[in-house]
Amino acid sequence: xxxxxxxxxxxxxxxxxxxxxxxxxxxxxxxxxxxxxxxxxxxxxxxxxxxxxxxxxxxxxxxxxxxxxxxxxxxxxxxxxxxxxxxxxxxxxxxxxxxxxxxxxxxxxxxxxxx
Numbered sequence: 341x342x343x344x345x346x347x348x349x350x351x352x353x354x355x356x357x358x359x360x361x362x363x364x365x366x367x368x369x370x371x372x373x374x375x376x377x378x379x380x381x382x383x384x385x386x387x388x389x390x391x392x393x394x395x396x397x398x399x400x401x402x403x404x405x406x407x408x409x410x411x412x413x414x415x416x417x418x419x420x421x422x423x424x425x426x427x428x429x430x431x432x433x434x435x436x437x438x439x440x441x442x443x444x445x446x447x448x449x450x451x452x453x454x455x
Contacts, residue, residue: 367382
């Protein structure tokens with residue numbers, strides 16, 4: 341809130357103006373951009389409704405991380421490639437990464453490399 345103003349009076353003023361504010365008990369906020377990830381730890385998140393328009397106010401400890409270009413690979417996908425191509429876990433994982441997450445492409449490449 342604003343310094344020097346009674347919080348209760350501020351709430352009354354906001355209500356008269358048609359502004360509603362609700363605190364959200366968040367533990368982490370993640371914002372993904374095309375080239376990086378912004379992570380806000382220990383955030384204070386408020387949802388503000390002003391004349392039907394909702395917005396979020398977020399404050400906290402911000403840190404940035406580079407966006408990984410590697411696909412997320414599920415354990416089930418690795419097992420599928422291992423079984424279909426008859427290879428060990430390491431080769432299956434490498435093939436999936438080389439195929440940018442495309443399981444069919446990974447299996448075909450592994451089968452062709454055996455011939």
